[in-house]
Amino acid sequence: MSGTAVIESASGALIGRLAGLRERVAELVERRSADDPTAADPLRGLYVTPDAARRLATRPPSEGTGEASPGETYVPGAYVDGPEGHGSGPWDPSDRAVALAERFGLSGLDMHVLLAALAPDVDRSFEPLYGYLNDDVGRRRATVSLALDLAGTGPYEPTARARFHPSAPLLSGGLLVVEDEDRPLPGRALRVPERVVAHLLGDDGLDPELTGGDVELLEARQRSAGRTGSEARTGARAFARRLAVLASERPLAVHLRERRPGTAAGPVADGLRRAGLPVLRYRPDGDRGDGAGLAGALLREARLRRAAVVVGPLPDRPDALVRSLARGDVPVVFFGSEPYDPGWAPDSGLFALDAPDDGAAAGEVWSTELGSVDGRFDLTEAVAPYRLGAAQIRRAARAATALAAFDGTPLTAAHIQHSARQQSAPLLDRHARRVRPAVGFDGLVLPPEPLALLHELVQRARHREKVLGEWRLRTGGGRGRGVVALFAGESGTGKTLSAEVVAGELGLDLYVVELSAVVDKYIGETEKNLERIFSEADRTDAVLLFDEADAVFGKRSEVKSSHDRYANLESAYLLQRLEAFDGIAVLTTNLRANIDDAFTRRLDLVVDFPFPDAGQRTALWRSCLAASPCADDLDLDGCADEFELSGGAIRSAAVTAGYLAAGRGGPVTGADVRAGARREYRKMGRLVPDASPLWD
Template sequence: MSGLRPGENGYLEARLGLLRERVRLLVEDRGSDDPTAADPFRGLYLAPDTAMRLAEGPPPAPGRDPDHDRAVHALNVHASNVGASNVREAIPYRLAEVFGLGELDVEILLIAAAPDVDRSFEPLYGYLNDDVSRRRATVGLALDLCGLPAGSASARARFAAASPLVAGGLIVVDEDDRPFLGRSLRVPDRVVEHLLGGDALDPGLLGAVTLEPPSAPSAETGEDGSAHLARLLKDGGATASGTSLVYLRESRPGVGAAVACRAFDVAGLPVLRADTERLEPALVPALVREARLRGAGIVAGPLQDGALVRAFATAAAAGPRPVWVLLSGAQPYDPAWSEAQPLVLEVAARAEAGAWRAELARLGADVTALGFDLAAATATYRFDAPQVRRAVRAALDHAALEDVPLTAAHLHRGARLQNATGLQKHARRIRPAVGWDDLVLPDEQRGRLGELVTRARHRDRVLGEWRLRSGGGRGRGVVAMFAGESGTGKTMSSEVVAAELGLDLYVVELSAVVDKFVGETEKNLERIFTEADRLDAVLLFDEADAVFGKRSEVKDSHDRYANLESAYLLQRLESFDGIAILTTNLRANIDDAFTRRLDLVVDFPFPEPRQRRALWEHALAPPVPCGDDIDLTRCAAEFELSGGAIRSAATTAAYLAAGAGRPVAMADVLAGARREYRKMGRLLPGTEF
């Protein structure tokens, strides 16, 4: 038998062998009654004798053959026995179970698929169709081969749009312009490949659908709802209301898909993940068919409108067992989208170290030999499974490029690559390049910064698992205020916090926020907060008193709208889920209502002489070349400069030395310090130098 190697698929070979016998009987029957059977041009034209024979009435079609039926029954019994141990051999039999096909449906499917499996069926079908150019089975030919009368309504219903074969996407009835019995039957290539034991994804779905590799579920628990969903998926069938659709409304993009994939992993089901921005409603039936062929569930998002909901509701409900479809999106579900209402669940973002650990182990990294705390290094990231995979791969690539063991810095670098760039339209991105060693602060302020890092890392546990979160729609954000004079280290401290958390720092540009038109400032701020919720980053509002100022008594329309702006910010800070830092030179200018909503307030004092000396030492540290005459102790005592001013003075001194072609001398340092005094309009200290 051409087209199949002996023994590759015993059940399919046996069924096609029985079909060939049916074809032979039908060919004999047609040849015995057709006077043009020996005509070499038969099928190319209609001879008068043939027309007269057709006018007198077609010959009766062969009825059901009891021997054929008994042979098919024996094959099915064998397939049911070997199905568990030899799934490939029993594929057509299992297909009937999954799609709810009767024995006649299976026969019709094999009749339609035969020319795609064995080319010798093509000329045979052309002969039986009385047209050598029509080498596929037609509705009439399929009924003849099945021994069914062409006028039987129940037999013709096998080819209706609502039939298991057509609704399940297993056969396509083409050529609608032809009479019903003359319409050709086509089996999609993906179904033929499945019959032959193939497992490749449907080519029509490439680009819009991916097959998610199975991943070990984390042992961590949380409020994401995946455990409840997994129990529902394991039970099979549908929800109590009869639907197999679930809509996961997510707090940030990707969260719903992550919860859905985790639930399928726990339930032990493979996942087909669809990008709804590329998935057209016309492709949904093929996607649902792919899920049935694989015994998989579907995860689709982000959902934008009801077109895909209606398509999934129709396709997923066809068949004896519904296909689970877990949809996700950020917007509320609209009941008008579909008559079939899904189960709607709210899901929140949460960090999960187990996913990072599992991905590192899957890629061959020795998780037990890591030189850092993996849970602490990844606690601030709220990534879904694909983002974790991409971040881990990038981290391992960077470590291999540097030929060093994997570090937390590599993971942070890989994670930062996963952030979208939408926030850069409204804020300036800073990739942290400083650490705790670069920070010169009193112990109390350093402790407060460490507390801020701790809050950011453990907010899911404290606010989520331990439920220390008040109501009113409050988010899980961490908001701090840094107050102090200019140059005391507020911005650098923000950068150090971001570096410790492995996040980028986004400095909000006030010029991109404040607008003279009423309501536009609030719109700009909403865009910033919405985009920040999508990222894992630290948001810095520098000179925050410009937008977080005190409310005043309403004396004119300007006061009224200024107060509306402050009221909006108060509400938005409470629902914020990210990490934000406000800096101000004048703490008294910040409204008390904002202060109450802050998690931490850190006051940055003006540096004392001991701290100023440490700042000078840090600013003029190697590789800056310095002369032996520099006296930093007297510089710190005589010049009362902030950290930022000391950095500027050191930079000026370095330029003077570089221009003279020598190391930095005491005279250069003095010149830089005096210039800082003149910039600030202050009197120079005594002439002791």
């Protein structure tokens, strides 16, 4: 049935019900005006005449019970068995009120009250009628007393009065608002939220209370006939499918703890939609409080649509939000990186699960979103370092396609990696200095062995999800899936540069931890600072560099004072934290002997950077001066033999030579190179081979 036909059918059914209500209103008006001396007074309702006062004073208390139609005497409990209440006539299957009563557990009396309350919102001709019946022309909505009178009962009946309790279906479901709190219950006005009126008229638009950007409606998909092979093999998808099937069979409330933010919501929402359930995706916004205020509207919308609710990431204090949503009659899935706390909703059926990793399905999502890359690059290799959820991958793929269109070029690995980095949490900037890699392996001058180990480090970072996840080669003891390497060697031998090269090869940013912002003289503060860094690194696709790592990863010592004791506690914390680390970290040190053996055992790779020999020094000189204008007779071999400099010192000497040549307005000469090399010797306090002036 088309949307227009649905609206016409639903609105027609509601208008038919209002016609029946109008007949009851007319009967009630007729009976009341028959013995009312002020019925013809044009100012009736604005003041009370003496005759009206005497009439009200002499009316017996039970008079209200006789206002039902003949043969329609109210019987307690007659409205609680179903929506087919008294006087309502046959129910049209297209009437949305039937489904509303079923979903919210409404009795027949509830439906009569709801119909009386919403009548002025659909047909304004009810307003003057209600003003007359309320004896107040300014009160044009149904009151509790009037609604119950129209149903054939009154507020004197305890069963009827209980339908307005906050825990009763009408109020707890958000279908009815009882206003005028300062008035006694019989005189309080009733209002039906516009979303409920619109739903009964056939409008399926999202509740205006939920259209603040933090609630998204995801329509249900067609139920799939069976599982594909990839879905059956993928742990995350199989988990989401089981959860969705359970939610479609009965309401549930579950908390999923994610290893990385945002990775659980996508598969779970997709599974629920494939099971035939629409999904209301709610992202609590700090600007709108903890979200508990929206819970009522969110649950009402979920019941109206027979939808599931997916909520997360949870705010810092989720107690009120979880208690409001975990009521058991709507499927609700909470997710977040923090562990589940039973105190959030102790009286609900909420249970907790660990969300499985989605790494196995990531490659399929990338391929689906980007399609064929026509062999321009290896898509699997380009995206392997990124641990993104399905929703993050879709956003990254769209951004990469748009970036390629902006550049006017075909899609490249650089476009994909740039967009993928944007999806990773950038909060490490608070604790570390970010370096955008600008050097590749072709800029490294190293012996074959350390170069091969650097390539192995790259491969470990790319294939850890397969080896440690799919192949289950991870050891026990709560060990994470991180990759940790130690770069050891003298200052200037290329340790930091190699870390930058590794990050660039993986398409990741390099974050250099500033030890001055980590080490604190107060007991326990250093561990807290390191925990913040490790926690963010676990959630960020980046390479973490601890330069001069022996300052925090040093050897434990014999306890001779309280300082030794707390220093050992700090080392013990780091040992445990490295075990559970999920990111990529590189430690550098000039003094490998100072690193605790227990740290060394937990490292995946140890790369020794030797001091360069004469041939490597020549290659370093050529690499540093590759883009500079050089004299034809420049003798770099002789300079490399004469000056024993590390790679970092050669780079500084080449910069000095460049400034000398630029100041002279000519190419770099042998004299410029030797002047730069002598400058580095003097900085190191070494004897200068040539005693000639610096500026020769």
